[in-house]
Amino acid sequence: MTTTFAVSRRTGDTVAGRTRGRRRRLARRTLTGWAFTGPATIVVVGLSIFPAVWAFGISRTKWNGVTPAVDVGWRNYERLAGDPGLAAAARHSLVLTALFVPASLLLGLLLAIALNQRIRLIGFYRTCIFVPYVASAAATGILAGYVFNPQYGAANDLLRRLGLPAQQFLESPHQALPVVCGIALWGEVGFTTVVYLAALQDIPRELVEAATVDGAGRWQIFRRITMPGLRPVTVFTGVWQCVTALQMFDLIYTTTRGGPMNSTETVVYYMYELAFEARRLGAGAAVACLLFAVTLLMTCAVLWRHRRDPAAWG
Incomplete structure (x- = not known):
């Protein structure tokens, strides 16, 4: 009984170790991918999403580009x-x-x-x-x-x-x-x-x-x-x-x-x-x-x- 328990424990430790190894490899690949795509993602967010949100904010104002903007809602x-x-x-x-x-x-x-x-x-x-x-x-x-x-x-x-x-x-x-x-x-x-x-x-x-x-x-x-x-x-x-x-x-x-x-x-x-x-x-x-x-x-x-x-x- 003791031998069976020891074998089961070693098998469980082996499976857990393999699982941790797969997780580390997955995390490493994920970090590597983001290292390549991260700068481009920041550029896309900075040059498209942020200006789009800002444009929506401007669309709810009366503004000529010089004087302070006045909020007009959906007018x-x-x-x-x-x-x-x-x-x-x-x-x-x-x-x-x-x-x-x-x-x-x-x-x-x-x-x-x-x-x-x-x-x-x-x-x-x-x-x-x-x-x-x-x-x-x-x-x-x-x-x-x-x-x-x-x-x-x-x-x-x-x-x-x-x-x-x-x-x-x-x-x-x-x-x-x-x-x-x-x-x-x-x-x-x-x-x-x-x-x-x-x-x-x-x-x-x-x-x-x-x-x-x-x-x-x-x-x-x-x-x-x-x-x-x-x-x-x-x-x-x-x-x-x-x-x-x-x-x-x-x-x-x-x-x-x-x-x-x-x-x-x-x-x-x-x-x-x-x-x-x-x-x-x-x-x-x-x-x-x-x-x-x-x-x-x-x-x-x-x-x-x-x-x-x-x-x-x-």
Whole structure:
């Protein structure tokens, strides 16, 4: 009996020692991980979360940036609820998003399929597609202003050579927003192309080869194998491009500055005018908080829809 008790005690001590060892190793790995991620986490908190909380505090005040702020409660939000300028800016943002997001996803997918082929100089072609994305959006806007200038722009020069009438482009209230969307596509499609290209290369070749052996055509392979493999990427790029469209500012600032006749004034540009031109920092911060809430709700709705019904994405 004594021997059995001693063996059981030694076994228990061994198990306890192993448990303590695993805990120490886990603690060591955790500390190592935080040593690497801690500084970046502090930077993210300092540059995003704290300013967001501060902006919410400003949104409840009347402040011009110079005189002391006056607490007005929710009055800024109540005024924005009936502001026709904000309503018009929201419509422009929705139209821009509705034009930009599907076009960027479709064009990015088509380009990724084309760049996924084994042809000569494929690395050069992939680099050319991605270069506009890494270029400055402000520089892209300035260059586009010259290209689409109604008097001496290259776009109208090409139309004249083709025997077509010249267009007003960025100076027309009806054409400016679609032209801005086209410029944004030129600068952003490289991102969706690279993401889709990486996803295409991650699809197992064995599935494609097996489907080919079974007699499946290209369209059947694309529909039954490729598209299901691209669903997570489509959700990610869709959300990312929605946020990009809703927060587009630098391109509009360098091309139209919200004109002509406020036809390209988006929510972000309207916020800029309120905060830094009209010196209504409280109202501008309120617009920023509303935009953040809408973006967050949209992202959560898309993710919830994807998890509930993944087949709806392809």
